[in-house]
Amino acid sequence: MRIKEIRCVKLRLPAKVKPEQSRPAWHETAEVANPVSRYPRYKRHRSSWLPDVWGPVWVQVVAEDGTYGLGQTSFGRPVEAIIEDHLGPRLIGENCLAVERCWDLMCRLSKPYGTVGLASSAISGIDLALWDLKGKLMRKPVVELLGGPARDSIPAYSTGNDVDWQIELGFNAVKLACPYGPQDGLRGLEENERLVSEARKTVGDNREVMLDCYMAFDEDYTVRLAERLRKYRLKWIEEYLEPEQLEAHCRVRARLPWQTLATGEHMYTQHPFAFLASHGAVDILQPDIHWVGGLTACRKIAEIAEGAGLQVILHGGGLTQFGLHFTAATANSPWAEYWGPPPGVAQADVATAWGPALLEQGTLYPTDGNGFGLQIEPDQIEAAA
Ligand SMILES: [Mg+2]
Structure with a gap:
């Protein structure tokens, strides 16, 4: 079974009402020591310097028969660019059960701009989607x-x-x-x-x-x-x-x-x-x-x-x-x-x-189900903008 498509997707999940808390959680107010703390303008709270527009990234890997796997990573647009502009297109046509081969290929493809950080996050999203897909194709949970x-x-x-x-x-x-x-x-x-x-x-x-x-x-x-x-x-x-x-x-x-x-x-x-x-x-x-x-x-x-x-x-x-x-x-x-x-x-x-x-x-303990057992329905997945 070959890989037909790799794309970044958005999940359309029901909105949640923010639950009532008995008091503010510690992280809403606490100072946390961090590598930027030496700069007073960013010292008080990590949210003042962390990238706030790079949200979670979901990756969908689709096999020739339409079966798909989902993976999750972070850091928004730059990671989506690595997945959609480079690593994803190069994996089309590979054996979707050969996760180790795909992983090794992605690491080598990323060498000119570095395999660590944003690139290893992109690799993570695709790798996790491949494991989810493999579990679904083999009708086994990943743990097995x-x-x-x-x-x-x-x-x-x-x-x-x-x-x-x-x-x-x-x-x-x-x-x-x-x-x-x-x-x-x-x-x-x-x-x-x-x-x-x-x-x-x-x-x-x-x-x-x-x-x-x-x-x-x-x-x-x-x-x-x-x-x-x-x-x-x-x-x-x-x-x-x-x-x-x-x-x-x-x-x-x-x-x-x-x-x-x-x-x-x-x-x-x-x-x-x-x-x-x-x-x-x-x-x-x-x-x-x-x-x-x-x-x-x-x-x-x-x-x-x-x-x-x-x-x-x-x-x-x-x-x-x-x-x-x-x-x-x-x-x-x-x-x-x-x-x-x-x-x-x-x-x-x-x-x-x-x-x-x-x-x-x-x-x-993991929930039951093939792959990673994610409880996400096909109609909750849509193309990323
Ligand atoms: Mg830690």
């Missing part, structure tokens, strides 16, 4: 195409600073967003410690706490903060450095041998992960299945990790069916990241057609 299931349920942890609400929702592990970084001096260090100390008090000793640093620190700040926080027994510290600073990751590792370290959501293709694994620089690899190069890249990273005795815990892995199928099928991927609904809102009120099944006792 991958040799799974490796587990019957996936423990989910919750990201966010509404710690009391996250516990009420049933999570046994919460990840905090770190508010301050090197530009905030000793006062910021103290405030960061206060956040972690309060979270530890709220969750008690029988739940895990992690800290996400969103590329905001340097080597020195990471070490100083981690030493201050050691008494709160963080399960891991995440993404403390800019992703390109691979050597600095090795130096942080050497200076913090006792701290579990995690990173990877802004690393692209398997190559930086191979470096981190072979240098023992972190303990947990966190690729994003929608940006790193899709499911095919995540499988390669999981094998690299397994050989080095490391774990893979996807960035945002519990938010979509795509990540859940990978996690359900991968033995060394023990957890999924999840963003709970805002305070006071039921999960059912924020569910999407492609999102995860509802949380049950802090665990998730």
Whole structure:
């Protein structure tokens, strides 16, 4: 069966009423340390500098018989251009079951302008659509195409600073967003410690706490903060450095041998992960299945990790069916990241057609169905403008 068409599409889904919250969610007001924080005009909120017109991108790959698969990625127009102007047209006529071949071809096609970042996001969208299509053609869920299931349920942890609400929702592990970084001096260090100390008090000793640093620190700040926080027994510290600073990751590792370290959501293709694994620089690899190069890249990273005795815990892995199928099928991927609904809102009120099944006792699992089991009907798909 050959690939007949690859196009970017829009989903026409029923509009949702914004549910009533019991209080504003943490991210509506909180400052989050980030790589741009050193510039005062952009410091207060990430939304002041993140690209706001680059929305989600959906990709449809259609086979000769009309069967199609859907994939999802990010970053709007530039990624749509890579898919529709270059990678998509070059894949027409390829065997649509030969996902590995298509992935390798896309990586090589993108070399003149770079395979990472926007290009690996474009590759992710097509790759995920190809896996969805393969599942539909072979009448199997993707988790089974991958040799799974490796587990019957996936423990989910919750990201966010509404710690009391996250516990009420049933999570046994919460990840905090770190508010301050090197530009905030000793006062910021103290405030960061206060956040972690309060979270530890709220969750008690029988739940895990992690800290996400969103590329905001340097080597020195990471070490100083981690030493201050050691008494709160963080399960891991995440993404403390800019992703390109691979050597600095090795130096942080050497200076913090006792701290579990995690990173990877802004690393692209398997190559930086191979470096981190072979240098023992972190303990947990966190690729994003929608940006790193899709499911095919995540499988390669999981094998690299397994050989080095490391774990893979996807960035945002519990938010979509795509990540859940990978996690359900991968033995060394023990957890999924999840963003709970805002305070006071039921999960059912924020569910999407492609999102995860509802949380049950802090665990998730892919919904039934072939491919990724996305509950999107043909009449809900239309050509992107
Ligand atoms: Mg993160």
